[in-house]
Amino acid sequence: MRKEPLDRPPVAVFTQSATIGQMDAVGCAWPEAHSDAKMMAKLGAAQATVFGFEAVRSSFCLTAEAERLGCNVDPGKKDRTPMLKKHPFNFDPMSDVYDEPNLMDPEEFLKGGRPAVIIEATRLMADEYGKEYPVIAGNTGPFTLAGHMVSTENLVFGIMMNPEEVHKWIAAVNPIVKAYSQALSDAGADIIQMSEPSSSTDLLSPDMFTEYSGNYVKDSLACVKDAYSVLHICGDTSAILPLMADTGVTGCSIEEKVDSAEAVKINNGRVALVGNIGVVHPLLQGTPEDCAAAAKRIAAAGFNIVSPGCGLSALIADENLRAVVKAIKG
Amino acid sequence: MSEKLDALIDIVVTGKMKLAKDATQACLDDGIDAKTIIFEGLSKAMAIVGDKYAAKQYFLPQVLLSANTLYQGLNLCLPLLQGDGSASKGTVVIAVVEGDVHDIGKNIVKAMLTGLGLNVVDLGKDVPIKDIIASAQENNASIIAESTLMTPTLAGMKQCEADLKENGLKGKIKTMIGGGATSKEFAEQIGADGWSYDAVEASHLAASILGIQ
Ligand code: B12
Numbered sequence: 217m218r219k220e221p222l223d224r225p226p227v228a229v230f231t232q233s234a235t236i237g238q239m240d241a242v243g244c245a246w247p248e249a250h251s252d253a254k255m256m257a258k259l260g261a262a263q264a265t266v267f268g269f270e271a272v273r274s275s276f277c278l279t280a281e282a283e284r285l286g287c288n289v290d291p292g293k294k295d296r297t298p299m300l301k302k303h304p305f306n307f308d309p310m311s312d313v314y315d316e317p318n319l320m321d322p323e324e325f326l327k328g329g330r331p332a333v334i335i336e337a338t339r340l341m342a343d344e345y346g347k348e349y350p351v352i353a354g355n356t357g358p359f360t361l362a363g364h365m366v367s368t369e370n371l372v373f374g375i376m377m378n379p380e381e382v383h384k385w386i387a388a389v390n391p392i393v394k395a396y397s398q399a400l401s402d403a404g405a406d407i408i409q410m411s412e413p414s415s416s417t418d419l420l421s422p423d424m425f426t427e428y429s430g431n432y433v434k435d436s437l438a439c440v441k442d443a444y445s446v447l448h449i450c451g452d453t454s455a456i457l458p459l460m461a462d463t464g465v466t467g468c469s470i471e472e473k474v475d476s477a478e479a480v481k482i483n484n485g486r487v488a489l490v491g492n493i494g495v496v497h498p499l500l501q502g503t504p505e506d507c508a509a510a511a512k513r514i515a516a517a518g519f520n521i522v523s524p525g526c527g528l529s530a531l532i533a534d535e536n537l538r539a540v541v542k543a544i545k546g
Numbered sequence: 547m548s549e550k551l552d553a554l555i556d557i558v559v560t561g562k563m564k565l566a567k568d569a570t571q572a573c574l575d576d577g578i579d580a581k582t583i584i585f586e587g588l589s590k591a592m593a594i595v596g597d598k599y600a601a602k603q604y605f606l607p608q609v610l611l612s613a614n615t616l617y618q619g620l621n622l623c624l625p626l627l628q629g630d631g632s633a634s635k636g637t638v639v640i641a642v643v644e645g646d647v648h649d650i651g652k653n654i655v656k657a658m659l660t661g662l663g664l665n666v667v668d669l670g671k672d673v674p675i676k677d678i679i680a681s682a683q684e685n686n687a688s689i690i691a692e693s694t695l696m697t698p699t700l701a702g703m704k705q706c707e708a709d710l711k712e713n714g715l716k717g718k719i720k721t722m723i724g725g726g727a728t729s730k731e732f733a734e735q736i737g738a739d740g741w742s743y744d745a746v747e748a749s750h751l752a753a754s755i756l757g758i759q
Contacts, residue, residue, distance in 0.1 A: 421605030
């Protein structure tokens with residue numbers, strides 16, 4: 217994370233890390249592990265204890281905060297992550313109807329629901345594995361969380377129709393995001409990995425990024441005390457990578473849609489680069505050889521940490537993950 | 547082409563939502579019929595938007611704005627089409643498969659099929675396969691049209707073919723599929739009766755399946 221020159225980059229899963237193989241190996245599975253701190257700690261450590269990756273990570277989804285704030289969530293299955301079912305607030309740019317963002321206080325937010333479970337799991341992981349491995353805690357970014365509350369489509373459409381209402385909502389969720397990020401650090405996380413998929417260039421144009429996402433990330437994530445901060449965004453991030461670094465985070469985690477060497481060039485040493493092995497190709501559909509080759513290529517390109525580029529599919533084969541570890545650690 | 551229609555295309559492409567209704571009305575007042583407005587105007591406009599998106603001149607917010615602008619015009623035109631009482635040409639049940647909420651493309655295909663004079667039953671987005679089949683039976687539909695833009699939800703389309711077969715409906719109810727994640731090869735592989743790249747082609751496809759025109 218400090219971008220120091222090393223013989224080889226560390227290899228770790230910075231994004232959602234659990235797979236069926238790990239669930240079976242440690243005897244803790246989804247959906248229960250999403251809401252039980254002990255199970256989450258055990259399963260979140262499995263990337264290290266089962267495969268030899270060099271980190272442990274708490275939380276497996278991006279719905280915990282939204283659920284705490286009133287969204288309806290389908291808990292998913294052993295092989296399927298939870299999915300948002302309903303947005304509690306009305307935000308309709310077509311009919312010009314916008315609910316006020318009446319959300320719970322940040323302190324209240326931290327006390328219950330799955331955020332409290334994840335904080336507790338992070339604490340357990342820091343106690344049990346913290347000496348040996350860095351503890352990563354994953355959470356949800358401000359634009360993404362605001363989208364969860366009012367529907368991402370409507371929020372994005374609102375940028376064209378009524379930007380003030382959009383800002384009102386992101387500004388309302390951001391103190392919660394900030395308090396939660398700090399609480400995860402206080403619980404012992406060494407790294408906060410914030411995922412902000414809804415501000416990818418598939419949803420926002422690059423010239424909207426800083427105004428609707430970057431500035432808020434700067435205020436909530438980049439100022440977390442006693443932990444490194446990593447901003448994860450999916451899709452083709454080549455146009456926004458410099459803007460992601462402008463938020464002041466320690467690292468950026470990106471997908472394989474950006475060529476690894478190209479990303480290193482764009483980044484020009486500004487932040488630690490984390491990524492960018494493809495989750496579908498090669499991890500899910502490729503062979504162990506394909507996976508090892510991708511990991512080696514990314515290390516050679518100059519990434520600071522070799523990691524999958526996005527959350528793992530639970531169906532990824534053990535051999536493919538082992539091949540990644542072996543390719544880097546030898 | 548008519549100036550009025552060109553003006554409407556420009557309004558949709560640039561997302562001037564408040565002007566869309568009046569511009570559509572102006573076309574109608576000029577004697578351009580609703581079907582022509584949809585086929586030669588609105589759908590052309592959305593194709594231009596698609597090209598701009600592919601060229602990274604447009605991003606999602608602009609696409610959404612154009613789509614909502616297009617809906618303003620569609621809402622004026624669609625009732626006029628249903629007015630010709632041509633439901634007898636055939637019924638299509640259209641839906642976006644379960645797990646997928648992308649419905650802009652489906653809505654445009656729906657407009658085209660309506661423009662063709664078909665009776666279109668729209669089940670919306672994120673629809674379970676069993677509901678699609680049940681509705682097709684209930685409405686005595688000749689065609690099930692399914693849309694998906696996402697790879698993980700392709701499985702639903704395959705499921706639909708299997709379920710139709712199991713219920714002895716395969717061939718009696720024809721299927722056509724489309725949306726970004728699909729391809730001609732995929733359609734052939736799962737045994738769908740047709741695939742098309744865009745909405746205009748989708749209307750030709752439906753016409754040929756039903757043997758009209
Ligand atoms: C708009 C959009 C959204 C909007 C959808 C709004 C809405 N109401 O539809 C919102 C913001 C909600 C959205 C959300 C998401 N999206 Co999105 N989205 C898009 C985007 C930018 C444009 C799609 C669109 O409307 N195009 C315009 C229409 C007119 O074109 P079309 O749909 O292709 O339809 C034409 C043809 O395909 C055909 N057709 C369509 N249907 C049918 C049906 C039949 C029967 C026939 C014959 C023909 C036909 O005719 C149409 C007209 O010519 C695409 C990018 C892209 N390149 O497509 C991504 C894209 C589809 N999204 C994607 C993703 C990943 C998501 C999210 C998962 C993002 C996230 N991380 O949260 C969520 C999905 C939520 C869910 N469960 O569905 C991916 C899908 C990747 C994949 N292969 O699986 C894409 C491809 C972006 C990308 N490059 O990664 N998205």
